[in-house]
Amino acid sequence: MKNTAATPVLSICNVGKAFGENWVLSDVSLDIMPGEIHAICGENGAGKSTLMNILFGMPVIQSTGGYTGKILIDGEEQKITSPEQAIAKGIGMVHQEFMLVPGFTVGENIKLNREPLLSSLASRIFGSRLKKVDFAKISSESQHTLNRLGVEMQESSMIETLPVGYMQFAEIAREIDKENTKVLILDEPTAVLTESEAELVLNIVQHLSDMGIAVVLITHRIQDIKQVADTVTVLRDGKNVRTVAVKDISEGEIAQLMVGRDLDLTAIEKRSGELSGEIALTTKNLVVDMPGEQVNGVDLEIRKGEIFGIGGLAGQGKVGIANGLMGNYPTEGEISVFGKPLKLNSPKDSIAAKLAFVSEDRRRMGFAPNLSIGENIAAPSMVAHNRFFKKFGFFEQVDEKAVRETAEKNIQEFQIKCTGPDQPVGTLSGGNQQKVCVASALELSPDILLVSEPTRGIDVGAKNTVLNTISQINREKGVTVIFTSSELAELRQMCDRIAIVSQGKIVEIMKPDASDEEFGLAMSGERREA
Amino acid sequence: MSVVRRKIREFGMPRIIIIAFILLILVGALLEGQDMATLISDSLVRVGQNMLMALAMLPTILVGAGLNMGIAIGIVSGILGGLISVELGLVGWGGLMFGILLAICAGTVGGFIYSLLLNRVRGSEMLIGNYLGSTVVYLMCMFWFAAPFKNPTIIWPMGGKGVRTTIPVSDFFEKVLNRFLMFKIGRVTIPTGLFLFVFLVCFLVYLFTKSRTGMILRTVGNNPSYAAMSGIHINKARIIGITLSTVLAAIGINVYAQSYGFYQTYEGPLTMAFTPMAAILLGGATMKNVKIRHAVIGTFLIQTLLTTALPVCNQLFPESNLSEVFRIIISNGIILYALTQAGGDRR
Numbered sequence: 058m059k060n061t062a063a064t065p066v067l068s069i070c071n072v073g074k075a076f077g078e079n080w081v082l083s084d085v086s087l088d089i090m091p092g093e094i095h096a097i098c099g100e101n102g103a104g105k106s107t108l109m110n111i112l113f114g115m116p117v118i119q120s121t122g123g124y125t126g127k128i129l130i131d132g133e134e135q136k137i138t139s140p141e142q143a144i145a146k147g148i149g150m151v152h153q154e155f156m157l158v159p160g161f162t163v164g165e166n167i168k169l170n171r172e173p174l175l176s177s178l179a180s181r182i183f184g185s186r187l188k189k190v191d192f193a194k195i196s197s198e199s200q201h202t203l204n205r206l207g208v209e210m211q212e213s214s215m216i217e218t219l220p221v222g223y224m225q226f227a228e229i230a231r232e233i234d235k236e237n238t239k240v241l242i243l244d245e246p247t248a249v250l251t252e253s254e255a256e257l258v259l260n261i262v263q264h265l266s267d268m269g270i271a272v273v274l275i276t277h278r279i280q281d282i283k284q285v286a287d288t289v290t291v292l293r294d295g296k297n298v299r300t301v302a303v304k305d306i307s308e309g310e311i312a313q314l315m316v317g318r319d320l321d322l323t324a325i326e327k328r329s330g331e332l333s334g335e336i337a338l339t340t341k342n343l344v345v346d347m348p349g350e351q352v353n354g355v356d357l358e359i360r361k362g363e364i365f366g367i368g369g370l371a372g373q374g375k376v377g378i379a380n381g382l383m384g385n386y387p388t389e390g391e392i393s394v395f396g397k398p399l400k401l402n403s404p405k406d407s408i409a410a411k412l413a414f415v416s417e418d419r420r421r422m423g424f425a426p427n428l429s430i431g432e433n434i435a436a437p438s439m440v441a442h443n444r445f446f447k448k449f450g451f452f453e454q455v456d457e458k459a460v461r462e463t464a465e466k467n468i469q470e471f472q473i474k475c476t477g478p479d480q481p482v483g484t485l486s487g488g489n490q491q492k493v494c495v496a497s498a499l500e501l502s503p504d505i506l507l508v509s510e511p512t513r514g515i516d517v518g519a520k521n522t523v524l525n526t527i528s529q530i531n532r533e534k535g536v537t538v539i540f541t542s543s544e545l546a547e548l549r550q551m552c553d554r555i556a557i558v559s560q561g562k563i564v565e566i567m568k569p570d571a572s573d574e575e576f577g578l579a580m581s582g583e584r585r586e587a
Numbered sequence: 588m589s590v591v592r593r594k595i596r597e598f599g600m601p602r603i604i605i606i607a608f609i610l611l612i613l614v615g616a617l618l619e620g621q622d623m624a625t626l627i628s629d630s631l632v633r634v635g636q637n638m639l640m641a642l643a644m645l646p647t648i649l650v651g652a653g654l655n656m657g658i659a660i661g662i663v664s665g666i667l668g669g670l671i672s673v674e675l676g677l678v679g680w681g682g683l684m685f686g687i688l689l690a691i692c693a694g695t696v697g698g699f700i701y702s703l704l705l706n707r708v709r710g711s712e713m714l715i716g717n718y719l720g721s722t723v724v725y726l727m728c729m730f731w732f733a734a735p736f737k738n739p740t741i742i743w744p745m746g747g748k749g750v751r752t753t754i755p756v757s758d759f760f761e762k763v764l765n766r767f768l769m770f771k772i773g774r775v776t777i778p779t780g781l782f783l784f785v786f787l788v789c790f791l792v793y794l795f796t797k798s799r800t801g802m803i804l805r806t807v808g809n810n811p812s813y814a815a816m817s818g819i820h821i822n823k824a825r826i827i828g829i830t831l832s833t834v835l836a837a838i839g840i841n842v843y844a845q846s847y848g849f850y851q852t853y854e855g856p857l858t859m860a861f862t863p864m865a866a867i868l869l870g871g872a873t874m875k876n877v878k879i880r881h882a883v884i885g886t887f888l889i890q891t892l893l894t895t896a897l898p899v900c901n902q903l904f905p906e907s908n909l910s911e912v913f914r915i916i917i918s919n920g921i922i923l924y925a926l927t928q929a930g931g932d933r934r
């Protein structure tokens with residue numbers, strides 16, 4: 058819905074930003090009208106999050122030397138130097154990496170800094186600073202907001218017990234609960250959601266726009282852009298390549314603008330030949346006590362060389378299975394790997410049994426932010442297999458050359474956008490961090506590779522590379538893969554069988570060519586009639 | 588131009604300010620006609636004798652336990668080791684090395700217990716470490732009172748029981764490191780042995796940080812959840828880091844004592860805790876990023892400043908207590924300044 062008001066609610070004029078000598082944004086200009094849904098897309102590391110961080114006054118921008126250019130809100134120039142200022146000016150932001158306060162409930166997070174207050178005798182005498190927080194109101198109002206989103210979530214749950222999908226909803230709920238918001242920035246809000254959940258978010262976006270709120274939507278799902286956005290801006294290498302009305306451009310053209318060349322999307326190679334009958338991994342009555350992703354008794358039998366998919370809605374336990382296999386959360390039951398029983402609750406033993414894991418929780422479990430790309434890729438192999446060391450008599454020293462070479466090889470292969478192998482992973486863009494996570498798991502040369510949301514936040518081109526790499530090591534080296542994802546299309550493309558999880562149990566194991574309706578039914582927890 | 592700007596930024600404002608301050612003081616000293624050779628010689632000695640204390644801060648920061656606020660535990664362990672060597676009447680290199688050996692043993696035991704305690708209070712190591720440090724120092728006060736030392740250098744001359752507050756090592760191993768290969772450039776004395784020893788320890792710690800264990804420690808300090816997921820035993824890594832820090836402090840106090848000429852017992856160790864913290868922070872360490880050069884540079888800056896400021900102040904305010912007041916203001920001011928840098932966004 059495009060409003061015809063003359064002044065844009067937000068104008069970005071010739072904005073530029075450098076980290077050290079590295080200019081990641083230059084001369085970016087765009088206008089956003091009230092009620093407009095403005096999509097921003099671009100390859101990993103194109104500068105999308107950085108641009109949004111500038112708008113929201115994130116401290117990382119100030120501490121690295123600020124930005125150049127101007128930002129106008131309602132036609133007036135504003136210098137936004139802190140998130141508080143941005144909020145006061147009516148800008149809201151849902152971050153790519155969540156910004157929720159652990160130790161607080163969902164409701165408290167939603168109302169953070171805007172707690173409804175109760176007057177008391179003290180506050181009447183001494184002023185409003187002594188007003189008491191109205192906890193009852195926090196509960197009722199925040200629950201109401203969650204209901205508006207259409208998700209089944211309790212405002213009383215603690216943040217740290219939430220699955221990543223629900224954290225995403227908590228973030229969004231916090232922003233739409235604010236009343237003075239004029240511009241809402243959503244940085245990849247649907248990256249960890251299933252289609253049906255993403256649909257909820259898109260509906261909300263549409264609804265906000267109808268209310269006159271401008272929405273800036275960053276996403277790698279081009280179909281989402283086509284579905285809701287009015288305008289799309291494509292960033293490439295920090296420059297605004299084009300801003301255009303969505304109705305005037307096709308999905309293919311958007312993708313092409315992003316990369317600046319024809320996209321070469323090699324299809325996943327079909328499996329040739331049959332799987333051997335050998336069993337790679339079995340579980341008996343697997344119970345995983347992962348907060349928010351409880352697994353309540355799962356029996357699996359995964360064949361060697363198979364790509365086994367696990368799907369389901371957020372919070373139903375699909376990511377709990379892989380985490381249980383890796384020993385990351387308290388686990389009971391029996392697991393055996395190639396016939397040998399696996400010691401439970403011990404990541405060390407799981408890795409020694411040649412399992413490797415790409416976590417869905419990138420920020421917490423994915424990497425060490427201050428270590429370099431090279432060190433992050435090498436670290437798991439150093440710990441598990443004593444690789445990347447040189448021996449000097451008694452001493453073992455890190456073989457910096459080998460680390461660097463491995464890093465360079467992976468930077469090439471996954472097109473990791475960086476200033477070099479020494480860049481700390483914490484300063485990479487979200488999608489590039491994800492590539493590092495995948496690379497470091499592959500570096501372990503596992504027999505069984507567990508990947509959870511492996512393509513979270515990565516662009517179309519890189520997504521293709523990651524999926525192809527996984528299928529390649531599966532086909533060529535016979536690595537068994539357990540592939541957990543919210544994205545049905547991806548599961549179907551990759552997997553030989555797909556288990557759908559609901560309420561911590563496997564509802565059904567399906568063929569990838571089953572119909573959408575069948576998958577939908579299974580996800581809602583209903584078993585198909587035999 | 589921009590290269591110069593970048594270099595300056597990398598070096599960091601706090602260090603530039605301190606260097607400017609040192610230059611100012613040196614100019615003052617020149618104008619006052621101070622003996623510059625002595626000033627520089629003294630500074631070199633002070634830098635060398637304090638360096639290992641600052642280095643002791645590195646392993647705890649590396650494993651994510653922050654500054655080692657309980658460094659006093661390492662210091663008392665070191666003193667205990669050194670005093671036993673004195674008690675046995677060992678002199679020269681043998682005495683010092685035996686003292687350091689015992690200090691390493693005592694530091695390992697003390698550091699191990701300390702690390703077990705800190706592992707139970709993850710997230711508030713600095714706070715609890717501070718309390719533990721003081722507690723241990725006061726417990727040791729009781730020990731010093733009753734300790735069964737016999738050597739007259741150690742015990743009070745009268746009564747014959749209990750350790751003195753300062754124990755001179757002049758008859759045992761005073762300055763054995765400083766004097767080793769010592770030479771003069773003009774009238775400036777270079778304590779070669781001291782620096783050789785200190786840099787040897789720095790080099791060993793460097794090798795350690797580049798070893799497998801060192802990598803594990805860094806990973807734990809950087810992201811414990813990630814480390815656990817990679818199969819690293821987090822508590823074990825923290826025990827190694829905290830113990831190493833304590834051992835370094837134990838070695839450090841012996842290096843200090845042989846140069847300074849005295850061991851200071853009772854509450855002495857408590858007063859020694861803050862300067863090394865300030866040093867490593869001033870050197871550019873943050874709670875997320877720490878390198879050996881931060882300890883080296885920081886110690887150079889802070890000790891040179893403290894050493895040169897004192898005589899200059901004395902001259903400025905002769906025959907009054909004002910100079911002492913000034914000295915305290917300067918040294919504490921610098922420490923405070925360094926500590927406020929700790930939480931900053933500097934890279």
Ligand SMILES: Nc1ncnc2c1ncn2[C@@H]1O[C@H](COP(=O)(O)OP(=O)(O)OP(=O)(O)O)[C@@H](O)[C@H]1O
Pocket residue numbers: 076081099100101102103104105106107108117121153474475476483484485486487488489514516
């Ligand atoms: N704090 C930082 N220090 C140094 N470089 C940084 C920092 N933050 C971001 N960068 C660099 O800026 C570039 C743009 O990053 P940004 O996060 O804006 O990308 P993005 O478009 O959001 O990508 P993605 O789709 O992967 O999220 C990247 O090359 C990244 O390495």
Ligand SMILES: [Mg+2]
Pocket residue numbers: 105106107153244486487488
């Ligand atoms: Mg981003």
